[in-house]
Amino acid sequence: MLHRRYYKLVFVFLFPALALYAAFVLYPTLKAFYVSFFNWRGVSRQMTFVGLQNYAKLLREPIMWKALQHNAFFAVAFPVVILVPATLIALGFRRKVAGTGLYRTVFLLPNLMSLAVVAVLWTFLYEPVLGPINAGLRLLGLDSLALPWLGDPSVALPALVLPIAWVNVGFYVLMIHAGLLNIPQSLYDAAVIDGAHGWKQFWYVTVPLLWDIITIVAIFIVVGALNEFSLVLIMTNGGPSRSTELMATYMYKLFRSSRYGLGTAVGVLQFSLSVVVVVVAKRVMRREAVEY
Amino acid sequence: MKKWSFVLLLILVGSLALSACKAAEPTVEAKGETVAPTAVPTEVPTEVPTEVPTEVPTEEPEPVVLEVAVESAGYGLDLYEAIAEEFDAEHPDITVNLWGVPEIWNQLQARFISGEPPDLVAAIQIVDHGALMAEGQIMPLDDLLQTPAVGQPDTKFVDTVISGMLNGGKRGGHYYLFPWNALTLGIFYNEGLFEEQGWAVPQTWQELYGLCDSVAEAGIVPVAFPGVWPEYFTLTSWWDLIERIGGREAQLAMENLEPGAWGSDVVVEASSLIQQLTARGYFQDGWEGQDHTTAQVLFVTGGAALNFNGSWLESEMRDMTPEGFKMGFFPTPGVAGGKGDRTTLRVGSDWWFIPTDAKHPDLAGEFLKTVFSVENARRFVDTTHSSSPIIGSTEGVEISHALHSTVMALEEASAVRPWYWQVNYFGLYDLLATEVMGQLLRQEISPEEMASRLESLAEEIRLDDSVIKMVVEE
Numbered sequence: 014m015l016h017r018r019y020y021k022l023v024f025v026f027l028f029p030a031l032a033l034y035a036a037f038v039l040y041p042t043l044k045a046f047y048v049s050f051f052n053w054r055g056v057s058r059q060m061t062f063v064g065l066q067n068y069a070k071l072l073r074e075p076i077m078w079k080a081l082q083h084n085a086f087f088a089v090a091f092p093v094v095i096l097v098p099a100t101l102i103a104l105g106f107r108r109k110v111a112g113t114g115l116y117r118t119v120f121l122l123p124n125l126m127s128l129a130v131v132a133v134l135w136t137f138l139y140e141p142v143l144g145p146i147n148a149g150l151r152l153l154g155l156d157s158l159a160l161p162w163l164g165d166p167s168v169a170l171p172a173l174v175l176p177i178a179w180v181n182v183g184f185y186v187l188m189i190h191a192g193l194l195n196i197p198q199s200l201y202d203a204a205v206i207d208g209a210h211g212w213k214q215f216w217y218v219t220v221p222l223l224w225d226i227i228t229i230v231a232i233f234i235v236v237g238a239l240n241e242f243s244l245v246l247i248m249t250n251g252g253p254s255r256s257t258e259l260m261a262t263y264m265y266k267l268f269r270s271s272r273y274g275l276g277t278a279v280g281v282l283q284f285s286l287s288v289v290v291v292v293v294a295k296r297v298m299r300r301e302a303v304e305y
Numbered sequence: 306m307k308k309w310s311f312v313l314l315l316i317l318v319g320s321l322a323l324s325a326c327k328a329a330e331p332t333v334e335a336k337g338e339t340v341a342p343t344a345v346p347t348e349v350p351t352e353v354p355t356e357v358p359t360e361v362p363t364e365e366p367e368p369v370v371l372e373v374a375v376e377s378a379g380y381g382l383d384l385y386e387a388i389a390e391e392f393d394a395e396h397p398d399i400t401v402n403l404w405g406v407p408e409i410w411n412q413l414q415a416r417f418i419s420g421e422p423p424d425l426v427a428a429i430q431i432v433d434h435g436a437l438m439a440e441g442q443i444m445p446l447d448d449l450l451q452t453p454a455v456g457q458p459d460t461k462f463v464d465t466v467i468s469g470m471l472n473g474g475k476r477g478g479h480y481y482l483f484p485w486n487a488l489t490l491g492i493f494y495n496e497g498l499f500e501e502q503g504w505a506v507p508q509t510w511q512e513l514y515g516l517c518d519s520v521a522e523a524g525i526v527p528v529a530f531p532g533v534w535p536e537y538f539t540l541t542s543w544w545d546l547i548e549r550i551g552g553r554e555a556q557l558a559m560e561n562l563e564p565g566a567w568g569s570d571v572v573v574e575a576s577s578l579i580q581q582l583t584a585r586g587y588f589q590d591g592w593e594g595q596d597h598t599t600a601q602v603l604f605v606t607g608g609a610a611l612n613f614n615g616s617w618l619e620s621e622m623r624d625m626t627p628e629g630f631k632m633g634f635f636p637t638p639g640v641a642g643g644k645g646d647r648t649t650l651r652v653g654s655d656w657w658f659i660p661t662d663a664k665h666p667d668l669a670g671e672f673l674k675t676v677f678s679v680e681n682a683r684r685f686v687d688t689t690h691s692s693s694p695i696i697g698s699t700e701g702v703e704i705s706h707a708l709h710s711t712v713m714a715l716e717e718a719s720a721v722r723p724w725y726w727q728v729n730y731f732g733l734y735d736l737l738a739t740e741v742m743g744q745l746l747r748q749e750i751s752p753e754e755m756a757s758r759l760e761s762l763a764e765e766i767r768l769d770d771s772v773i774k775m776v777v778e779e
Contacts, residue, residue: 052771054433054439054440055414055433055436056414056417056418056433056436056437056440056442057417057418057420057440057441057442058418058420059440061771063771136596139594140591140594140595140599141590141591141593141594141595142589142590142591142595143599147591160594161532161591161592161593161594161595162594163533163594164532164533164591164592164593164594164595165593165594166747166749249533250533250534250739251739252533252534252535252739252740252743253533253535253593253743253747254739254740254741254743254744254747255739255740258739266735269433269731270433270731270732270735271433271435271436271731
């Protein structure tokens with residue numbers, strides 16, 4: 014318990030960050046809620062109050078439901094293709110092998126690249142005729158799998174999972190690796206003595222002690238899936254035929270067509286969904302704290 | 306202390322929340338056309354000063370600063386900075402503050418909302434001119450257009466512009482936007498290959514199919530097409546085909562959202578003609594997943610004979626086009642038995658405009674006329690290798706074969722057609738470009754289904770009172 018005078022000092026130091034947060038996060042969020050109740054073209058101050066009409070329109074809009082489905086697909090797929098590989102790679106870093114430091118850098122590099130560069134790179138990789146992926150498949154005699162990845166509505170959305178995962182895995186490898194470093198080796202030694210090896214060590218020692226990190230990473234990934242935007246916009250622009258349309262890309266298009274009220278309503282729904290997901294995820298993944 | 310900290314935090318958050326609740330007073334949306342504000346003052350001062358001032362002012366008045374914002378993404382700023390310097394030299398009491406960035410609307414939007422826009426704006430990228438016009442944010446140019454052109458005192462400014470080019474910036478009988486360029490849209494072809502093989506430019510769509518068959522027999526891809534961006538068809542031939550088949554009246558019916566217009570037999574036939582191109586296998590392998598750059602590279606490197614595109618193609622592909630590649634252009638072919646003229650040309654443009662809240666609208670008008678004098682239009686063509694909307698802009702200027710080809714088509718066009726519905730009713734364009742054109746080309750929907758979906762959306766827009774309807778007459 015700090016002495017009372019220290020609370021003043023804490024508040025003084027916290028105030029600038031709090032003020033910035035209020036100005037650049039809280040205020041825009043509250044303003045967005047406000048704008049969502051208006052029709053606004055975004056070129057002047059003229060706004061017309063429409064109440065909940067924007068939300069009613071969105072609930073009737075097939076594009077919105079399609080976008081929601083696509084975000085939900087990402088929310089299910091991303092934990093599998095990001096969290097699992099990130100955990101395995103982080104576990105691999107525990108082994109003292111030559112080049113571990115280099116591998117750590119290499120895995121993080123995609124996360125440091127500009128998303129526009131990543132999008133152009135993967136658009137080329139997926140190019141149906143000249144791209145290396147299809148070229149490799151043809152070389153292996155798998156011509157039937159050499160598809161127009163970004164041009165076929167049935168495969169475009171799954172095809173986007175790979176570049177998004179490629180960009181993000183490295184960051185979560187670092188987070189999980191940091192969590193693993195906090196687990197004392199003595200616990201693994203004790204587990205060996207008790208006869209637990211390999212998978213059992215992972216399940217009975219690593220996972221419980223890493224659970225808080227795993228929860229945070231999972232929440233980040235799912236919220237990221239609900240808010241995914243840049244890569245999809247550049248690579249497919251929500252096409253072909255809206256087969257990769259997301260809430261964020263739909264919102265962007267509404268802004269582009271000067272429907273700021275409706276677009277903001279999409280943003281508010283997106284935000285609300287993210288909050289619900291965080292609350293539910295924290296409840297579902299809650300377990301007793303393990304201390305050592 | 307904890308309690309006081311918490312209270313202060315609540316006050317901070319609460320005050321921010323309350324300030325978020327303060328808003329501009331909601332206004333009733335204008336229905337139909339906006340009233341055009343006039344640029345010419347109509348009130349004459351009635352009081353004449355009678356006293357002679359005894360004090361002689363010793364300080365020279367500061368020059369008026371004319372702010373001009375030019376998007377730098379398309380053509381750079383060098384030419385316009387040079388024009389600004391020349392304008393300054395000719396007008397010592399005026400200083401032109403010309404600045405520009407790519408995607409200039411990102412910087413200007415907040416200024417328009419706060420009522421402090423520049424005096425003159427030139428924009429290429431995402432600017433919703435329709436919304437700006439609908440909310441009275443753009444000043445009409447009607448009076449300016451009737452004044453003498455710079456360098457041609459006997460000619461009105463309006464008469465220096467290629468006929469029809471101003472129509473894209475017209476709303477409710479008033480001209481609001483001035484065209485920056487003349488972006489002709491149609492079909493580019495490998496003219497060198499045509500000469501080699503003895504192929505003729507098709508005059509009808511049926512001849513186009515025959516040409517594509519001949520090209521395919523020669524082992525060359527007939528059409529290089531970007532499946533990832535199917536709007537390359539909506540931008541060009543689909544809209545032209547509507548007129549080729551049903552005449553201008555069919556297009557006007559669609560522009561004015563007349564019941565049944567978007568689902569008509571004309572739309573079905575046009576869509577069917579487009580769909581045949583993929584049904585007959587005229588596109589390159591893997592076209593569904595290729596973007597416009599890949600398709601364009603295939604075309605300029607001789608891998609394909611035709612490319613549906615716009616006149617920016619040459620500039621865009623300059624670095625990748627091999628020496629000696631001869632690029633030609635022809636408008637969308639006609640349709641046998643159709644009502645429309647096959648020479649009409651779909652021409653798009655980027656726009657200059659004077660904001661209603663400009664501090665110096667008259668000076669902005671003078672600078673606009675200077676930028677679009679014939680002399681400066683020729684400089685534009687010479688430095689950017691792009692078409693200008695000004696008559697005579699290519700005289701005495703060395704231009705490429707491709708540009709010459711598009712200019713010839715412009716000169717021979719019986720009419721220049723803008724389209725309004727892309728701006729007025731963006732949802733329709735979005736549906737076409739993002740969904741149905743791609744589905745049509747991939748044979749996932751029939752032309753009838755496509756027309757039906759377009760008609761449903763057109764009806765929805767027609768019945769939606771929150772969407773301002775514009776009447777298109779010509």
